[in-house]
Amino acid sequence: MFVKICGLSTTQDVEAAVRAGADAVGFVLTGSPRRVSPEQARRLVAAVPEGVLSVAVFRDEPLDQVRRDARAAGVGAVQLHGEHPASAFAELRDLGLTLVRATSAAFAAGASCGDFGEDLLLLDSPVPGSGESWDWSALGEAPPSGRWMLAGGLAPANVAEAVALARPWGVDVSSGVEVRRGVKSPELIEEFLRRVRAAEQG
Numbered sequence: 001m002f003v004k005i006c007g008l009s010t011t012q013d014v015e016a017a018v019r020a021g022a023d024a025v026g027f028v029l030t031g032s033p034r035r036v037s038p039e040q041a042r043r044l045v046a047a048v049p050e051g052v053l054s055v056a057v058f059r060d061e062p063l064d065q066v067r068r069d070a071r072a073a074g075v076g077a078v079q080l081h082g083e084h085p086a087s088a089f090a091e092l093r094d095l096g097l098t099l100v101r102a103t104s105a106a107f108a109a110g111a112s113c114g115d116f117g118e119d120l121l122l123l124d125s126p127v128p129g130s131g132e133s134w135d136w137s138a139l140g141e142a143p144p145s146g147r148w149m150l151a152g153g154l155a156p157a158n159v160a161e162a163v164a165l166a167r168p169w170g171v172d173v174s175s176g177v178e179v180r181r182g183v184k185s186p187e188l189i190e191e192f193l194r195r196v197r198a199a200e201q202g
């Protein structure tokens with residue numbers, strides 16, 4: 001199962017996430033207590049080994065800013081919250097970036113990743129990065145097929161239940177591995193990954 005640890009802001013946290021086995025690490029380049037600048041993100045990306053996806057997170061920024069900041073940060077993927085025209089997605093793919101399309105699960109309940117092509121879908125709570133959970137059963141009996149990540153209020157204590165209920169392709173967490181908002185805990189990161197791997201074993 002694909003695991004993304006998001007909202008990282010120190011090299012130590014990036015190293016902790018990589019050491020714990022994360023498949024992706026996220027850097028928030030939009031309004032947030034976790035925000036880093038594109039230049040800070042580039043220094044963090046330098047600690048991300050080949051095979052681990054570095055993701056820049058945006059919300060409602062204009063396409064030219066997303067393109068500029070993603071290039072400055074040197075990330076391999078952009079995660080877009082908010083509304084964007086299909087042409088924006090196509091332009092970013094043409095730059096060789098992987099797209100993570102974030103949406104409120106309420107909207108996407110039952111949506112198929114087939115609607116999202118090669119992009120990754122992030123089904124999140126209505127307030128991204130809030131640590132708020134939501135009713136995973138809202139996905140109904142037919143969760144999306146394809147490469148989709150479950151997010152929103154996940155933590156070591158609930159991720160096994162969430163995985164069993166929603167059966168996602170991947171999971172994403174930020175608040176649930178912090179000691180306080182914006183301050184990651186290497187121990188919680190490690191525990192989260194351990195619980196995910198145990199849940200995968202069934």
Ligand SMILES: O=C(O)c1ccccc1NCC(=O)[C@H](O)[C@H](O)COP(=O)(O)O
Pocket residue numbers: 006007026028030031032033034057058059079081124125127128129130131132151152153154172173174175176
């Ligand atoms: O993390 C943020 O502060 C943030 C701010 C604005 C837009 C997106 C943001 N995070 C996006 C993520 O991918 C989070 O990991 C995801 O929303 C889950 O967050 P959490 O419920 O805190 O685990």
